[in-house]
Amino acid sequence: xxxxxxxxxxxxxxxxxxxxxxxxxxxxxxxxxxxxxxxxxxxxxxxxxxxxxxxxxxxxxxxxxxxxxxxxxxxxxxxxxxxxxxxxxxxxxxxxxxxxxxxxxxxxxxxxxx
Amino acid sequence: xxxxxxxxxxxxxxxxxxxxxxxxxxxxxxxxxxxxxxxxxxxxxxxxxxxxxxxxxxxxxxxxxxxxxxxxxxxxxxxxxxxxxxxxxxxxxxxxxxxxxxxxxxxxxxxx
Numbered sequence: 001x002x003x004x005x006x007x008x009x010x011x012x013x014x015x016x017x018x019x020x021x022x023x024x025x026x027x028x029x030x031x032x033x034x035x036x037x038x039x040x041x042x043x044x045x046x047x048x049x050x051x052x053x054x055x056x057x058x059x060x061x062x063x064x065x066x067x068x069x070x071x072x073x074x075x076x077x078x079x080x081x082x083x084x085x086x087x088x089x090x091x092x093x094x095x096x097x098x099x100x101x102x103x104x105x106x107x108x109x110x111x112x113x114x
Numbered sequence: 115x116x117x118x119x120x121x122x123x124x125x126x127x128x129x130x131x132x133x134x135x136x137x138x139x140x141x142x143x144x145x146x147x148x149x150x151x152x153x154x155x156x157x158x159x160x161x162x163x164x165x166x167x168x169x170x171x172x173x174x175x176x177x178x179x180x181x182x183x184x185x186x187x188x189x190x191x192x193x194x195x196x197x198x199x200x201x202x203x204x205x206x207x208x209x210x211x212x213x214x215x216x217x218x219x220x221x222x223x224x225x226x
Contacts, residue, residue: 097213104156
């Protein structure tokens with residue numbers, strides 16, 4: 001079974017700083033997808049970014065980028081120029097190709113301070 | 115707004131009761147997923163339906179069941195409720211690119 005580990009339960013940075021959230025996963029699969037979801041205080045789950053395992057290029061969405069290290073089974077999220085609205089729980093998630101279900105980590109609570 | 119709707123937003127009920135949670139997927143999405151988010155178990159996949167048929171099953175209790183109707187909306191039925199069933203229940207949907215799931219706002223269930 002696949003597992004996803006987020007080793008940082010909480011993080012806190014100042015507005016405009018850059019922050020990196022860590023995620024590691026365990027799988028014997030070669031084809032899969034990785035995701036970061038954001039859950040603000042409203043509790044809505046929002047897809048932030050995705051990465052296909054077969055792609056070597058790291059995904060980028062505006063201020064959000066990932067560092068995907070397939071051999072190390074590591075998938076970190078970098079948030080540049082952090083904003084107050086980035087305050088949220090962030091979940092790393094894994095999906096085996098064809099499996100349909102998302103396997104989530106325990107989450108990292110990120111606070112952006114003014 | 116993801117385009118996925120869930121009703122009700124909040125539900126308070128007593129132990130032993132039965133409730134039904136409803137989900138409408140994004141327009142055009144054929145797949146519906148149900149997830150449970152609780153303090154002790156985190157976010158867990160329960161079940162997936164694709165165009166009316168069960169496609170995948172996760173850690174779903176026998177007291178729980180789901181179905182997807184011809185108009186593609188889905189219902190999650192929870193029966194013989196226990197205190198430990200108190201959680202946030204999410205519905206998500208996806209289209210043909212099944213690897214992207216979009217979540218609804220969730221239903222907060224409180225069992226007293």
